[in-house]
Amino acid sequence: MGETLPRVPKGAKLRSDTWSRPVRTLRVKMVLLGSSGVGKSSLALRFGKDEFRTASPTVGCAYLTRVVHLSDVTLRFEIWDTAGQEKYHSVTPLYYRGAHAALLVYDLCKRVKGTTHKPILCYPGWCMYNCIRFCLYRKHSLELKCGSKSLRSITSQDLPSYGWLATKVIWLRIDKSRCRFLHVFKQEGQALANDRGLSFTETSALSGDQVSELLQAIAHRVYECIGAQQGGLSEWQETPLVDLHRKGTFNPFASCCKVGP
Numbered sequence: 001m002g003e004t005l006p007r008v009p010k011g012a013k014l015r016s017d018t019w020s021r022p023v024r025t026l027r028v029k030m031v032l033l034g035s036s037g038v039g040k041s042s043l044a045l046r047f048g049k050d051e052f053r054t055a056s057p058t059v060g061c062a063y064l065t066r067v068v069h070l071s072d073v074t075l076r077f078e079i080w081d082t083a084g085q086e087k088y089h090s091v092t093p094l095y096y097r098g099a100h101a102a103l104l105v106y107d108l109c110k111r112v113k114g115t116t117h118k119p120i121l122c123y124p125g126w127c128m129y130n131c132i133r134f135c136l137y138r139k140h141s142l143e144l145k146c147g148s149k150s151l152r153s154i155t156s157q158d159l160p161s162y163g164w165l166a167t168k169v170i171w172l173r174i175d176k177s178r179c180r181f182l183h184v185f186k187q188e189g190q191a192l193a194n195d196r197g198l199s200f201t202e203t204s205a206l207s208g209d210q211v212s213e214l215l216q217a218i219a220h221r222v223y224e225c226i227g228a229q230q231g232g233l234s235e236w237q238e239t240p241l242v243d244l245h246r247k248g249t250f251n252p253f254a255s256c257c258k259v260g261p
């Protein structure tokens, strides 16, 4: 099984009411990575809206938010759901730049094409088909590799001042209990995660199993690793909305694109 996640009491909502709202709200950028069709969008939707619906493949990237309350702080997760299709891989680095957490998502029951024995997870990396992997070398440096060849070195400039991927969690779809070798696959997943120094969690976007617990675990990890440090996570400020129907609140000539006299 995966790592023990903190228990969320039955019926407890992560999105609580304004009475208990702590003073500070910090922003956390979280990115979902993985091959096409493994369920990233479904998991993102479960995080953001607690819903499950089948959607078409993601184009470029999708964005959702989710608020998690910890004992003395609120974390506002900005969730970037990247497209898994190969044609979008060149733009993926734009989305994970500056991320505080990354979820490496894969489907427990999907195996590499043409092999019956080798599970996709035998291949290193977030995108198991392409053998691309993240390597966390030092606190501030992250390298994207393809086999032993370095594709791109990401320096601390790409990441926030305390930027490093605080947590990486491998996600598995546990609702597919009909999968014959499920227990073997789980052991493999756990071994792979241990080998890479990742956290490992099995969850299901379909049933919602372990989804809240997973987000809570990430929230705790990110806050402990980055949030408590000075300048680690930036504070979130609500942007005041402009009411276009109220007279006096909108002045078109106040913009920087002022045209005419």
Ligand SMILES: Nc1nc2c(ncn2[C@@H]2O[C@H](COP(=O)(O)OP(=O)(O)OP(=O)(O)O)[C@@H](O)[C@H]2O)c(=O)[nH]1
Pocket (backbone or CB within 6 Å): 034, 035, 036, 037, 038, 039, 040, 041, 042, 043, 053, 054, 055, 056, 057, 058, 059, 082, 083, 084, 085, 173, 174, 175, 176, 203, 204, 205, 206, 207
């Ligand atoms: N059984 C089961 N099916 C799931 C689960 N999550 C997603 N699916 C199904 O898997 C298929 C792919 O899900 P998506 O969320 O679109 O996959 P994706 O990784 O976002 O794919 P791209 O947008 O192409 O990157 C859909 O038919 C989903 O309904 C799950 O937890 N359990």
